[in-house]
Amino acid sequence: MSAATAMPGDLARWVTRTVGPVSEVRSASRERAGSRVWEVIVRTDVRYFVKVAPEPAFYTRETFAYRHVVPVLGGGRAAALVDSSPRRPAMVLTAVDGVPLDRRSLSHGVRREAHRQAGTLLRGAFFGGYGRRLSEAEQHALVCFAAADAAGCLARGARNGGRPVTERGRRTVDRLMKGAYA
Structure with missing residues (x-):
């Protein structure tokens, strides 16, 4: 080694x-x-x-x-x-066969759609077990978590020169501004 x-x-x-x-x-x-x-x-x-x-x-x-x-x-x-x-x-x-998404040559649109589907899946898995709509407090928490994640991505990306991380943070901010988590 x-x-x-x-x-x-x-x-x-x-x-x-x-x-x-x-x-x-x-x-x-x-x-x-x-x-x-x-x-x-x-x-x-x-x-x-x-x-x-x-x-x-x-x-x-x-x-x-x-x-x-x-x-x-x-x-x-x-x-x-x-x-x-x-x-x-x-x-x-x-280990599973295949190539990670971030190592594949995909168009911006295909990559965005994959991330959108992953976000939908995560949201459904996280809150789906309740069998009910999110309460006002849970909805607020979801928005807060998304904002915290975006801030973390923007800070890490700027600090480490990580363009993909910075772009993820910007996309999350854009979704927050459009009300995607509301």
């Missing part, structure tokens, strides 16, 4: 306890600040991804999505959460 792919010792031990003896580790981090992702292969040639969230809020949001949204998609259509550790804050995910 080279320094570029080296996984911290306590994280590697946790991964081994979770999925069994690891035979290979490769960096799968993206070209952005704070990205810490590894692809691990266990002795049975099964692949997993280990992801350490850069901030507790990201960990909370992602583990929520893996627990409550991904099951709605059906088996094999998205990575599944194998285990998570809030102390690290890390996740072990199954």
Whole structure:
């Protein structure tokens, strides 16, 4: 394992306890600040991804999505959460075939539609279990969460030179201004 792919010792031990003896580790981090992702292969040639969230809020949001949204998609259509550790804050995910949306060459319109569908799915998964319309307080919370997410994206994008993150923040602000969350 080279320094570029080296996984911290306590994280590697946790991964081994979770999925069994690891035979290979490769960096799968993206070209952005704070990205810490590894692809691990266990002795049975099964692949997993280990992801350490850069901030507790990201960990909370992602583990929520893996627990409550991904099951709605059906088996094999998205990575599944194998285990998570809030102390690290890390996740072990199954590997699925395909290319992540942000690594595909798609038109702006197709990419926007994919994000719109994901937002609709997340909103339905998050609030669908209630079996009722959102209360005024829940609706207000949804708008607040969207605004907080937009502010975070704009700040992170500006700080790290992350154009896609900044654009996501701007799109969320545009949707807020149009009343999409009302």
